[in-house]
Amino acid sequence: MPPTTRARSFDSAAAGYAANRPSYPPALLDAVEELPHRPISGARVADVGAGTGIATALLRARGAQVVAVEPGPRMAAQLRLRLPDVPLVLGDGDNLPLASASVDFLTYAQAWHWTDRRKSVPEALRVLRPGGALALWWNDSDSTIPWIADQDARLRRLFGADDIEPDPTARFRDLPAELDFATRQVSWTRNVPLDAHLGNLASYSDFLVLGEAGAREFLAAERELLAGVFPDGTAEERYVVSLAVARRLP
Template sequence: MTSRSRATSFNAAADRYATYRPSYPGELFYAIEELAGIPLAGARVGDIGAGTGISTAQLLERGADVVAVEPGAGMAARFRKTLPDAPLVRGDANALPLADGSRDLLTYAQSWHWTDTTRSVPEALRVLRPGGSLVIWWNTSAHDVPWIAEQTERITRHTGATSPSLTPLDHPGAVRKAGLEGLHVVRRHLRWSRTVSLETHLGNLISHSGFLVMDEERTREFVAAEHARLQTLFPDELVEETYVVDLWVARGPGT
């Protein structure tokens, strides 16, 4: 299965994505302001790969002037239903439909790994004003929690797909791997959790591309087996999902 097939698979499952995916902790947005040196209130932000609008909504709540960019028809349709008054343009990170020097921040929530960094980095630098920042983050599963680590192994075996992993802050090759060589990059890890119903937890799992490109019968088999396992661990059917947000803030050379 190609990366493009996985990237476009979300369009057929936009409602599932919007219903079950987690949002982001408030601490993340304070960290963005600190590391970028730009208050969100009044900041001109391009939210790239905005999907159903999870990150866009949180940026708008903090007073940012946000233009969302989303390539997928299904995701864009759900975005417009959720945030009918928010500006949304169709396009992707590799060819941004935004003017030169027009944004203080460009944010990529859960979307940077779908870009071609040989194109998306120059595009980001073109659109950012001098002193602006490219801001990337992922919710990554906290694999130091034993049941989460075991579940991740089962998912990888079943789907053959791996999710973006948490690169150590001091990993010498992390910036190169992210395609951000030559930029001034700072990072932070932010741990948080949410407690959800077992149904929501399972819905979140199968909103990921590894399941979306899989035969529906195989997905149902996994969900049934996982439901039985987790009922034993969580008899009240309330699951505490623990995440670590991997936040990257990058500025262009000389800024």
């Protein structure tokens, strides 16, 4: 299935995505500022692939002047409900609906891998001001935690993936060669009801293209397994955010 089709699959589950997807820790935005030595407060920021506005909200709370760029109308509608005063345009990273040299930060939260690098890299360089920064990050479950490793193995079997533990740093090996990236990893934890944990899983693109029946069967079995791990009904999720930041040279 083409990446664009998978990326647009989120539109069919926009409400569940908004309700259950994890946010990001404050230390992540600290690093977004530190690596390029540039403050977010007062900066003009375009958050691309903004989805329901999870990262957009954090950037605005840091004092950024944010514009959200999102290709999915239903995801954009959820963002509009959450952040009615944030400028929002429909579009994607391969053809940014932004003026040249118009932003100080261009951010992709969980979204860069959906782009065509032959198009998105020149577009990033076009819209960034001299000295501006491109920030890419991904939130991955921490598979060093035993229950998460077990769940990841079940997910790989379901989707026919390699039975190898994923390495979050592997994303750093596929960064655009045209840009000099600094990288960092940030660990964090959230505690959520099992319903929210399973709702987050259900919003993954793999489940959205699997179909309702297959997803329902897997998630029901998963609920039963996790009830034994978390008898109080609250899951302790641990994540590793992989961040890469590159500055556009003057």
